Amino acid sequence: MAVATSRFTVDVAVVANPSVAEKRSVMNSQTSPSPFSPITIGPLTLKNRFIKAATNEGMSAQGVPSKQLVKFHSALASGGIALTTVAYCAVSSDGRTLPNQLTLLPASLPHFKALTDGVHQAGGLASAQITHGGCFTFLRERSPPHPLSSSGGFNKIGMLSGMFRKQAMTETDMQKVVEDFAQGARLARQAGFDAVEIHMGHGYLLSQFISPLYNKRRDQYGGSLENRLRFPRRVLRAVLDAVGRDLAVICKYSITEGVRAGNSAEDGAKIARLLEQEGAHLLVLSAGMNAESITTMFGSSFPKENRVQQKNPVIALAMSIQRLMDPKVEFRELYLLEHARKVRAAVKMPLAYLGGAKSLASIEQIMAEGFDLVAMGRVLIAEQDYVNKLASGVSTNSICTACNRCVAMMYTPGGTSCVLGKPGDPELNRQPAADR
Numbered sequence: 371m372a373v374a375t376s377r378f379t380v381d382v383a384v385v386a387n388p389s390v391a392e393k394r395s396v397m398n399s400q401t402s403p404s405p406f407s408p409i410t411i412g413p414l415t416l417k418n419r420f421i422k423a424a425t426n427e428g429m430s431a432q433g434v435p436s437k438q439l440v441k442f443h444s445a446l447a448s449g450g451i452a453l454t455t456v457a458y459c460a461v462s463s464d465g466r467t468l469p470n471q472l473t474l475l476p477a478s479l480p481h482f483k484a485l486t487d488g489v490h491q492a493g494g495l496a497s498a499q500i501t502h503g504g505c506f507t508f509l510r511e512r513s514p515p516h517p518l519s520s521s522g523g524f525n526k527i528g529m530l531s532g533m534f535r536k537q538a539m540t541e542t543d544m545q546k547v548v549e550d551f552a553q554g555a556r557l558a559r560q561a562g563f564d565a566v567e568i569h570m571g572h573g574y575l576l577s578q579f580i581s582p583l584y585n586k587r588r589d590q591y592g593g594s595l596e597n598r599l600r601f602p603r604r605v606l607r608a609v610l611d612a613v614g615r616d617l618a619v620i621c622k623y624s625i626t627e628g629v630r631a632g633n634s635a636e637d638g639a640k641i642a643r644l645l646e647q648e649g650a651h652l653l654v655l656s657a658g659m660n661a662e663s664i665t666t667m668f669g670s671s672f673p674k675e676n677r678v679q680q681k682n683p684v685i686a687l688a689m690s691i692q693r694l695m696d697p698k699v700e701f702r703e704l705y706l707l708e709h710a711r712k713v714r715a716a717v718k719m720p721l722a723y724l725g726g727a728k729s730l731a732s733i734e735q736i737m738a739e740g741f742d743l744v745a746m747g748r749v750l751i752a753e754q755d756y757v758n759k760l761a762s763g764v765s766t767n768s769i770c771t772a773c774n775r776c777v778a779m780m781y782t783p784g785g786t787s788c789v790l791g792k793p794g795d796p797e798l799n800r801q802p803a804a805d806r
């Protein structure tokens with residue numbers, strides 16, 4: 371594979387007049403590729419190795435991309451990112467977690483198309499993160515009335531949503547969800563996306579199958595790790611069959627769940643092998659679970675300011691509970707590296723490191739450790755042009771302090787923003803992307 375063989379070769383595919391940062395990376399590329407060099411994943415070639423990680427922007431007031439969301443992702447593309455991930459696109463109305471979540475429906479396509487056009491015109495590529503919430507949902511109007519999950523019984527997420535029971539999926543439910551994912555991927559292709567990222571992490575439906583915290587099934591979909599991966603692999607296979615020749619098919623999952631009874635990084639390495647066998651083009655290595663271990667995902671605690679900013683009482687309560695339950699965690703760069711290394715050692719396929727990459731030195735370390743790409747979330751909320759700043763040598767360290775206030779900002783009228791920068795425009799955020 372081009373990726374695997376190029377890892378240890380001298381890589382000089384940088385611009386004609388390399389900047390300070392690029393020169394440094396070329397020097398490092400004696401043993402590892404430059405982060406500014408191109409890479410091919412599945413059918414897609416990226417101009418460099420930087421991915422904007424999915425961060426629900428809260429810019430979809432009517433369930434479709436807003437003009438503010440187009441502006442945000444276009445700024446990322448003109449700011450140097452090769453591939454920007456549009457977070458949290460539900461594959462069906464019943465698969466939503468939040469009522470105003472982006473949803474891939476035929477009627478929404480003009481708005482998604484306006485977004486991908488904006489990104490392409492700005493010189494980037496766009497990936498749609500496709501997801502189903504399972505029992506991690508606040509949507510009370512649904513059919514069936516109880517949210518679906520790998521297993522039935524008490525729904526702990528229902529403490530917040532009021533839906534105290536969840537329903538174990540039958541074969542018919544599973545087939546429907548497999549088709550929803552395949553259809554979501556086809557719609558993403560029609561809307562002009564270049565890649566789809568299947569969300570298999572953080573406690574949503576596919577993660578509810580992978581995780582022993584949720585999956586208590588006794589059939590071929592429960593028990594061993596292989597069995598727990600069976601349904602997510604079915605989804606992956608269906609998405610690959612539907613669009614894998616045209617789009618890169620990426621899987622994002624939690625390499626460790628960060629709690630004792632959950633999957634460990636050793637499990638995370640085995641999961642990677644199973645997804646590699648199934649033919650995924652790239653894995654994005656996240657960690658943690660929304661309800662059980664949010665600080666594992668973010669590598670830092672949530673500030674009390676997040677709670678007072680909340681107008682939505684359910685979200686305010688959720689954040690308060692989270693603050694009480696989660697340990698105090700001091701941020702450190704590359705906080706998931708020791709776990710991610712186990713995955714790197716287990717597979718040959720392309721991997722994107724995610725978690726606390728916020729300086730050129732960190733990014734170079736990731737490349738030197740054999741990861742193929744770097745995905746970044748908060749850094750790019752703070753500075754959409756961070757990649758250009760690195761490439762030109764204007765900056766080496768991001769201004770992001772990993773304070774996590776951008777997480778609460780996604781529930782404000784202007785959508786996500788960094789407290790160190792300008793807030794989003796509520797007016798622009800009310801307007802669907804394709805409206806005149």
Ligand SMILES: Cc1cc2nc3c(=O)[nH]c(=O)nc-3n(C[C@H](O)[C@H](O)[C@H](O)COP(=O)(O)O)c2cc1C
Pocket residue numbers: 423424425426427457458499569572622656667668724725726727745746747748749776777778780786
């Ligand atoms: C505001 C915000 C919203 C997020 N929403 C999502 C999401 O919708 N889907 C997802 O997979 N991850 C989501 N994440 C997690 C990020 O993708 C990423 O795992 C996390 O920010 C750690 O990476 P970083 O250190 O580069 O920020 C979100 C993160 C932030 C800050």
